[in-house]
Amino acid sequence: MAVYTSVPEDDLAHFLAGYDIGQALACKGIAEGVENSNFLLRTETGPFILTLYEKRVDRGDLPFFLGLMEHCARNGIRCPLPVRDRTGEALGMLCGRPAAIVTFLDGMSGSRLDAEHCAEAGEALARLHVAARDFPVPRPNALSFSGWDSLAAQAGTRADSVEAGLSALISTTLDDLRGTWPDSLPRGVIHADLFPDNVLFLSGRTPGIIDFYFACTDMLAYDLAICINAWCFDAEHRYDAERGQALISAYDRARPLEADEIAALPVLCRGAALRFLLTRLVDWLSVPEGALVQPKDPREYSRKLEFHRGVSNTADYGWSR
Amino acid sequence: MAVYTSVPEDDLAHFLAGYDIGQALACKGIAEGVENSNFLLRTETGPFILTLYEKRVDRGDLPFFLGLMEHCARNGIRCPLPVRDRTGEALGMLCGRPAAIVTFLDGMSGSRLDAEHCAEAGEALARLHVAARDFPVPRPNALSFSGWDSLAAQAGTRADSVEAGLSALISTTLDDLRGTWPDSLPRGVIHADLFPDNVLFLSGRTPGIIDFYFACTDMLAYDLAICINAWCFDAEHRYDAERGQALISAYDRARPLEADEIAALPVLCRGAALRFLLTRLVDWLSVPEGALVQPKDPREYSRKLEFHRGVSNTADYGWSR
Structure with missing residues (x-):
């Protein structure tokens, strides 16, 4: 706001x-x-x-x-x-x-998300990737893998003041990703912030997509991983396989995933969770005491990251081809 | 907001x-x-x-x-x-x-106020008073004279931490008003908060009036005094007689002021300035250190109050019949 x-x-x-x-x-x-x-x-x-x-x-x-x-x-x-x-x-x-x-776009954000919302969001994301494929201007993603080390350094051990063990979780995840982060997946323009407040639903119409101000050039499947994090967990931050199945399969129908994208999804989801964990953590640590505007809680994303660290196969997300 | x-x-x-x-x-x-x-x-x-x-x-x-x-x-x-x-x-x-x-009301708040805005506001206020005259439901004004003592007590000497001499200004004004506050002027429904953000201007149309949530039953001329405070001072909180003339004369054309209302205007203006000084002061003193949402500065109204304390005759506002 x-x-x-x-x-x-x-x-x-x-x-x-x-x-x-x-x-x-x-x-x-x-x-x-x-x-x-x-x-x-x-x-x-x-x-x-x-x-x-x-x-x-x-x-x-x-x-x-x-x-x-x-x-x-x-x-x-x-x-x-x-x-x-x-x-x-x-x-x-x-x-x-x-x-x-x-x-002005008509439509309203979904506030009580179900599998149908997730299917609409997944399809909308895939259609966006296809529509933007021939947009000729590149924009590097400052908040992708190469930017996470410096965010982690900004937070440092103060992360543990937010949640015990958080700085270790961050550095272990960064170490793991250094060896596994993919570099040859299909790339293109990604929205990079397709959270539920940026999708406007209207009965009988394609959902509207707003807020393009994080859009950049990156791996398309990384954008899908951001959406899985943003759309497929319940209010207690537990993964909801029904929503995940709906989102991934709807995406895949509109833009068929390649085999190496499917295989990389657990790693991409860990990266996406880490990205939002880090930016929320840095915001959280920089807000003055007593401020009336509360930043978003980074612990939502440490919980999601822990979940993805336990996923070794994309089928664990409830979807397989 | x-x-x-x-x-x-x-x-x-x-x-x-x-x-x-x-x-x-x-x-x-x-x-x-x-x-x-x-x-x-x-x-x-x-x-x-x-x-x-x-x-x-x-x-x-x-x-x-x-x-x-x-x-x-x-x-x-x-x-x-x-x-x-x-x-x-x-x-x-x-x-x-x-x-x-x-x-929904079309129109936009005036942000760079001139005499023309003030004339439109004055006329709109008078028309509101006339239109509401036969509204049958009364609502006492909790923020009129009888409520100021307790607000002043809430602030107490902490007022001086906001501005040197403020608690003395408040208690002297309260003492003065106790002997001079009118009690037989025409009464009716007043808006009680007709600040510039509550008036929506649209070229060629009567201004729209919004935010009735302070409306109550009180002296009509007290509402005019609130408007004089809200509309007729410049950005440095100096009285602008041209705007005052425009506002009062436009009000008077749409609802002719009675002789005792005219005579009481300086006292009513002091009371209106004190009312907003007190509520702003109490809000100011209750906001936690470092809060991102800053309350409105009470000193704007101590300056206005000082001005009104120097006015003995309504003609000093730039208007006379």
């Missing part, structure tokens, strides 16, 4: 004068996204999302994100379509910040 | 099944209101605001607020109209909380 910048109505009017979407009727800050300021903008022509990019987003990456959304939307993915201004630009400046307007 | 409760989509679907406004297409938490959870709800029939009432709101007051909004909307005020369900109820239960759906 984040609205960092408020937009004076005359600045907004001036900004919108460069577009062909009519005048603003309303503009409300919404509790969505943690890196940017997001507004639900209603103009004479309909609803839109206005995003102001705050400091944590690298401005050099914005053309990648906006270009990717446009590419995906034009290739049949239900995702926000950046609106270009009269000069053809999708990225402008508002209140001293880079800013963009995208189309 | 506040979204305290998240609404699972199946609970929302079940709630909406009791209404005639179609199914939900989207529901986004918005950064509006500090006491309740507010959502911008889009259904098949249009946009609405869904409010879940959190603990700080007295449930017994909700029929007053909703009834008042309905009364005002039906009497020509551009304000949210509560939507009744199929049984005729405007108040329901959602996620274990009292909840209501109201119509």
